[in-house]
Every structure is written in C-alpha cells, then in structure tokens.
Amino acid sequence: MQNQSTANSANTGTFPGKVNLLTKVTSGNPQAAAVEFPRAGVKRRGARTHSVRAGRSRSQPEGPGMMMVLPFSSRPQSHIPPTIDADAWRLAQRIHRSLLPENFRDARVDVAVHYEEHEILGGDYCSVFKRTEDRLFICVCDVTGHGLPAALLAGRISSFVQHEITVAHQPCEVVDALNRFVAGHFDGLGIYATFLCVDIDLRRGAIAYAGAGHPPALLQRRDGTFESLDSLSPLIGVFPEMGRSCRVSSTNFASGDRLLLFTDGLSETRNADGEMLGIDGVKAILHRIHEATDSEGILAELAAARRRFARHEIPDDDVLVVATRFTFQDPHFAPAAGE
DSSP: OOOEEETTSOOOOOOOSEEOEEEEOOSSOSSEEEEEEEOTTOOOTTOEEEEEETTEEEEEEOOSEEEEEEEOOSOOTTOOOOOEEHHHHHHHHHHHHTTSOOOEEOSSEEEEEEEEOSSSSOOEEEEEEEOSSSEEEEEEEEESSOHHHHHHHHHHHHHHHHHHHHHOSSHHHHHHHHHHHHHHHHTTTTOOEEEEEEEEETTTTEEEEEEESOOOEEEEOTTSOEEEEOOOBOOBTTOTTGGGGOOOEEEEOOTTOEEEEEOHHHHTOBOTTOOBOHHHHHHHHHHHSOTTOOHHHHHHHHHHHHHHHTTTOOOSSOEEEEEEEEOOOOTTOOOOTTO
16 A cells, blocks of 8 residues: 555655546436546556446446546536646645644653555544543544545544534443434435544543444553453444444553554455454554553554555555553542552
C-alpha cells in the first residue's frame, strides 16, 4: 500500500494523473456518469472491466481504479464534469486526514493515532476528546465500503460524534444517537458501520465502554495479560431502535497499562498464503513491545510488524489504530475500587 504513514504524516505516495468523468448511457438511466476512482498503487495484470457507451458494449483494460455509476440530473450531456487531477486528490486526502485527532500527551496519558488508507480516501474514523481535565473520550468507527462514498460518510459521522461526546453522560448515549442518525438518514441504502466508544476517567482509573459490531479493544496490563473490551450491540444502522438495548460495560486500569483500539483492517490483515493476523496476532506483537515504549513507538512497531506479516502486500482494507498509554505521574491519582 502506498500510504503507510501516521495520521499526522505528509503523503508521499503516487497518484494517477487524472480521473475521467465520462458521460455514459445505461439501460436504466441515460443521464449517468462513469467515475473512475484511483486505487492507490494497485496494479493487476490482465484484469478487464466492462463498460457501455452510447448503447454499445465493449471490453477494455482496467485502469488504475474501479468504475462507479453516479446519477446526474437532467442536464445536457454536453455538460460533462471536469477531470479530477492528482493535486485535487492530494488535497482531498489531506482534508480527510484532518478529521483525525493529533497525537497528544500529558502527565497521565499519551495517545497516538496511525492510519493507512486502502485507497486514497478511507472510511475509518476516530475521535479523541478530552472533555474535562479528568475525562477522556475515544471513539473509533469503520464505515462499510471504501473510497469516496465511505470517506464522505466518515466525515459526516465525524461531525456528528464530535458533538455527541460533548453532551453524552455515558458511551451508550453516543452509540444510540449515532445508530438513530445512520438508520434515519441512510435506511435502505445498505450503509452500516461498526463503532466503539470508550469513556476514560483519568482520576479514578476507570473505563466505561460500549460498542456496536466493532472489534474488541485490547487493554494490556502491566503483567502482560489482556482484557478484551467487547462490543455487545449489532452494527450501526441495522436496527433503528437498537440503541435502547445498549449496555455500558466497565473496567479499571493502572499506571503502565496500555489500551489499543483498532478497525478490522488490522486484525484481518492477510499474508500471501491467506493466513490472517487475527486478534491473537495483534496480542503477540504487543507482547514484544517494551513496556516503556510510548504510544507513537507502539504504533510504529505495530505497523512494521503488520507489514512484515503481510509480506508488504497491499492491505485489503483501511487500517486505523489508536494507542493509549497510562503513565499517571499524578500525586492525586486514586484508582477505582478493585484496582
């Protein structure tokens, strides 16, 4: 994959020179456009696509991307949208990446984010929001699909979740609100998402969390053991009233513990033999990372290990990882009961 950088890093990948928007006649909609989206760095020999122009079908070599039919209004065919050049794609990626939070640290915690897009634009999203001095929200979302539509939806979800976590009293309120938003606006379109919201009390060393169809977050204790923070609700957008049955789970943490949230692009990484990294593979990588490594270092080692496992093959999905390390150089830290 060409874009293997942290969320703050500048893009150094190569892009196709242009993306053509071609007027295309289809049996169902005479006013439609075929949009060719680039697939970053993907090269497949001998692959072919099928297109239709002016009522005549033909086969043609596949370009650098996929074909998507987008409906137009009843505008004349002479009004063809302009091509999208490489600079525009770079700008679009930079804007999309600006939705991701910056890495930060203080005396009690440090947080870092790593993101690799499957295509130039991705559908994974996360939010890191310190609501008060002692309360930190971390949310991770994975929208179905890839490319431009997924990126647009991720952007919409980003603004929605950012608002919800400023007013929510607990994670299930965020899960319920997001589910009703997606189900209400995109019903019948086959648009869904996985989601996990974690509410961290830095003063008490307590975590409250709730999720919908998302891979479990991993809480690694100082002794090397793991606790899974599982999602107990179905996918976002499947059942409009799902959020009413959402349950908040809770656990505690101590100084030296590490918390990892990620999308399934990490755990479902495959190598050339078809073997999957899996949750156990992610745990094995974390076991090898020195306990004093900060969150940025954790993500750098995790990304390098994932690429070695995949033998540097292009990943099949977006990969988003948020690492949190609790340090608690705070004389006022008072662990919750049971810690």
